[in-house]
Amino acid sequence: MTTKFIAAPTDPLLSATPSRRGFLALAGATVSLLLVGCGTDGTSAVGTKSGGAPVKGGTLKFAWLGAPETIDPQVNSSFAGANLSNNIVDRLLFQDRDTGEFSPWLATKWEYNDDITEYTFTLREDVTFSDGTKFNATSVKNNLDQFFNGDEALGILPNGKSYLGPYKETEVVGDYVVKVRFSAPNASFLQLTAHSGTGNIGFLADKTLKSSAEDRLKPENVIGTGPFTVTEYVPKVRTVIARREDYAWAPAALGHQGPAYLDKIEFITIPEASVRVGALQSGDVPAAFDILPTDEKVLTAQGFELTARINPGFTLGWQFNLSLAPTDDINVRRAIVAATDRAGFKKTLLSESEGEAHSVLTDGVPGFADYSQGALKYDLDLARKLLDDAGWKPGADGIRAKDGVKLKLKGTGNVLVPDARVTYEATQAALKSIGVDVEIVFDPRNIPAEQLTAQYHLANINRGRNDVAVLNTQLNPDRGNGAVIPADFPDRARIVETFNALDTATGAAQAPLAKAVQDLIHEELVLVDPQFQTSQVAAAKGVRDIYLDGADRLIFLSTWVGGE
Numbered sequence: 001m002t003t004k005f006i007a008a009p010t011d012p013l014l015s016a017t018p019s020r021r022g023f024l025a026l027a028g029a030t031v032s033l034l035l036v037g038c039g040t041d042g043t044s045a046v047g048t049k050s051g052g053a054p055v056k057g058g059t060l061k062f063a064w065l066g067a068p069e070t071i072d073p074q075v076n077s078s079f080a081g082a083n084l085s086n087n088i089v090d091r092l093l094f095q096d097r098d099t100g101e102f103s104p105w106l107a108t109k110w111e112y113n114d115d116i117t118e119y120t121f122t123l124r125e126d127v128t129f130s131d132g133t134k135f136n137a138t139s140v141k142n143n144l145d146q147f148f149n150g151d152e153a154l155g156i157l158p159n160g161k162s163y164l165g166p167y168k169e170t171e172v173v174g175d176y177v178v179k180v181r182f183s184a185p186n187a188s189f190l191q192l193t194a195h196s197g198t199g200n201i202g203f204l205a206d207k208t209l210k211s212s213a214e215d216r217l218k219p220e221n222v223i224g225t226g227p228f229t230v231t232e233y234v235p236k237v238r239t240v241i242a243r244r245e246d247y248a249w250a251p252a253a254l255g256h257q258g259p260a261y262l263d264k265i266e267f268i269t270i271p272e273a274s275v276r277v278g279a280l281q282s283g284d285v286p287a288a289f290d291i292l293p294t295d296e297k298v299l300t301a302q303g304f305e306l307t308a309r310i311n312p313g314f315t316l317g318w319q320f321n322l323s324l325a326p327t328d329d330i331n332v333r334r335a336i337v338a339a340t341d342r343a344g345f346k347k348t349l350l351s352e353s354e355g356e357a358h359s360v361l362t363d364g365v366p367g368f369a370d371y372s373q374g375a376l377k378y379d380l381d382l383a384r385k386l387l388d389d390a391g392w393k394p395g396a397d398g399i400r401a402k403d404g405v406k407l408k409l410k411g412t413g414n415v416l417v418p419d420a421r422v423t424y425e426a427t428q429a430a431l432k433s434i435g436v437d438v439e440i441v442f443d444p445r446n447i448p449a450e451q452l453t454a455q456y457h458l459a460n461i462n463r464g465r466n467d468v469a470v471l472n473t474q475l476n477p478d479r480g481n482g483a484v485i486p487a488d489f490p491d492r493a494r495i496v497e498t499f500n501a502l503d504t505a506t507g508a509a510q511a512p513l514a515k516a517v518q519d520l521i522h523e524e525l526v527l528v529d530p531q532f533q534t535s536q537v538a539a540a541k542g543v544r545d546i547y548l549d550g551a552d553r554l555i556f557l558s559t560w561v562g563g564e
Contacts, residue, residue, distance in 0.1 A: 054544065055562035059264040063276050065290035066416045067236045067269040072216040073202040073224065074147055074159050079416065079464075082197050084267060086553040087241060089202025089224035092121055092140075094251035095194035095550035100366065100466065102194055105251045106135065106203070106225065116185040116504070121193075123176040127249050129205035130229045137178040141170040143203050144180065155213035162479040163192060163199035165472070165503065185504045188469030197313070197464040197551040199473065202226075225249075227260045227557045239267045250557055254547060261560035273418060280304075280539055291537040292418045293351035304539040308353030311552050312365050313470045314463035315357040316417055317530035323484040326407060327457040331390035332436075333526040336458075338383035339430045342376060345532055349422045355533030360471065360521050362533045367468040367514025375522040376530065384434050392435070400435035408437045411458030412444040420460070423531045453484055462534055466550050468514040472499045475527055483527040495520065 066080040073085035092107040102110075107121040127135040147160035148167045160167075166184035173179050182189070193201060205223035208216065215221050219230040227250070228241035243260045250257055268285065270276045277295045279285035281302070291299065296306055318336075320327045327333055346356040355363065358372040392400040392407050400407040414420040421442060428438045444452065444460075452459060461482060463470055476499035477485040477492055485492060498520050501513045521527045536552060545558040 054261050054558070054560040056261045056560070057263050058561040059266055060262050060543070060556070060559065060561060061266050061268060061285055061287065063268045063270045063279060063285040063288045065269075065271055065273070065276070065418070068233075068239055068267075070217060071219065071222050071230050071233050071239065072208075072213070073200070073222075074143075074204065075157075075213075075216075077198045080267070080269075082200065082464075082551075083554045084230075084239060084241070085200070085202055086196045086226075086549070087228045087265070087556050088222065088226040088230060089204065090127075090226050090249070091194055091196065091201060091203075092123075093190070093194040094253055095191065095466070096253060097466075097548065097550040097552075100550070102190065103251060103253055105194075106249070107193075110190070112190070116187045116506070117182045119180045119189060120173070121178050121180070123178065124249055125176050127225055128246070129223050129225055130244055131205055131207060131223045133205050133207075135203060135225050136175050137172040139203055139206075140178045140180075141172055142206065142209055143201070144170045146209055147201060154211070157213075160199065160201070162473045164189070165479060184500070187503045187506045187510070188467055188472065191465075191467045191469065195465055195467070195551055196549055196553040199465070200551075228265065231264070236269055238269070241265050241267075247557075254555065254557055256545075256558035260557050262556060265556055287540040287543065289536065290416075290418050291351075291539065293349075296351050296353070296537060299539055306353070306537050306539055308351075308535040308537045309548065309552060310355050310362055310364065310533050310535050311462075311464050312362050312466040312550075314461055314465075314474060315360060315362055315530040316414065316420060316423075316460070316462040316532055316534050317357065317360070317528055318411060318458040319461050319475075319482040319528055320526065321453065321457050321459065321484045322489065322525075322527070323453070323486045324455075324457055326392075326402075326405070327409065329390055330526055331386045332392070332407070333529075335383040335386040335434070335436070336427075336431065337376060337522075337526060337529050338379045338386065339434060339436075340376075340427045340529055340531065341378045341430065342372065342530065342532065343378060345423045345426065349426060350419050350532055351535075351537065353535040353537050354419055355535065357530035357532050359518055360528045360530055361468065361514075361518065365466060365468060365470075367511055367518075369515050369518045371518070371522045375526075380430065380434060387435065394435045398432075398435055399437045406437065407435060409439070409457040410455055411438055411440045412447075412452070412456060412460045413440045413442040414460045414462060415443045417462060417534055419532065419534075420462075424460075427529075427531070458529070461528070464551055468502055468510065468517070471514075471517050471521070472502050475499065475521065483525075485527075495525070 064080055066078055068081035068084045069078055073089045076082055076085050090106050093102045094105045095102055107123055109122045112119045148164045150156045150158035165186055166182045168181045168183045171179040208223045211221045219233050222230050227244055227247040231242045232240035242264045245259050247259045273292045276288045280288040320333050322328050342357045358370045361368045391402045395401050413424045424440055431438050463474055474480040474482045478496050498516055544560050547555045549555055
């Protein structure tokens, strides 16, 4: 049995920032300006220290582009949803955002067997849900079982199926000891127990687990162990969370024990960038996310300092649909990749905080490999040659055709990432210049998944997780299958085996396995066309001790509003 136990640091860790699906700084009373430092390397620490003791109380207004799609933490997949959930549920472990090391949270210690198929957790004995019921080993079992299997009678989907992978069962060993078993190695599970982004394991009370999907839209039915509870939810408009007075089990790494300082946090959706910035400038909303490149310059000139940090995980880009012609033609896929000017985007279109995509993974994720001078190199002449060699000939209107079929594609774009539209449209223009016509729908959220698979060749993706496992859950044909690899695809079994191998090793032993998967994605199959590495940008007034965790999600436990 291999035992892993890392004592939590005693010094408080102060903020940094996330990716730009919409994020960071908040505020409250009209007080002195909070300066948030941004480094030239795309990482930073939020300048939230101030003189004097923390002030308890106050309501923090927080404006963002998107909105939580629900208040059920096990359903939320948007960035807004994950940031909301991160404050109403807790996780078994806590991951240090700089070192990647794990420390105790709801679990005090953990161990796993030599073949990484069995994990045993010893839990804290003083944790309660917000309805007063105890959090224990049975809570862990009930949550994992429903997260993986769903509940058809309640309308609950198996939201965690692709994340938990070869999940087999959870055994209650004692009141506060639980054993989680898998039918195959699952090295990424430990990181998943600390992950706060999409696919995170946040624990809900039995009342919530027994509630239908519809009833989980009611704040009184969403019951977690976190420092805040949901008190109001108006879809696409406003969500309010309030402090739990009895919260007393934060991870030591946060440097704050006991309940949160803030009374409430009000999340407000303001989709229009100019309106968000205007509200920030006027003081109506003392914090704003999703700052556009042009607005970054304006706000900086006005004395605001912005904070930014690259969001770890899957770079923003297009997943190719390999089940649909003509993206089932690898030469078409290679041509699209060659026509995407990632380095040019960084020089001319992106803000200082965004990064050039060098791989399907962002630069800081363990196992990252750089393909910018190889498979991802910009080369329009190569793109033309690939299409010529594949038999796609330019027509009278400039659009290529083969066997009487024009080279026309449909794709989706991300409206929740402010810089995404300009890079997707730049790629669209470059493709048009070499005879590929791409129609882009920038808000595909209302398009059924079946229709996307059947009609769209390019699907936008931006998935956060500080672990190479994000590739497994997203692209493995037996799991997320984001590239829609058909069941009869040649060598499919080997592809699955290559992805699954990521879960057979940890640490340095995983590096060659991560490289093999990225080689498969970029060099052999061409499954993804990366656009850029997203960041989060925000400005705030009078806010202290905002914390961004290892997945760049906000934790407001130690945040307070006050001034000198």
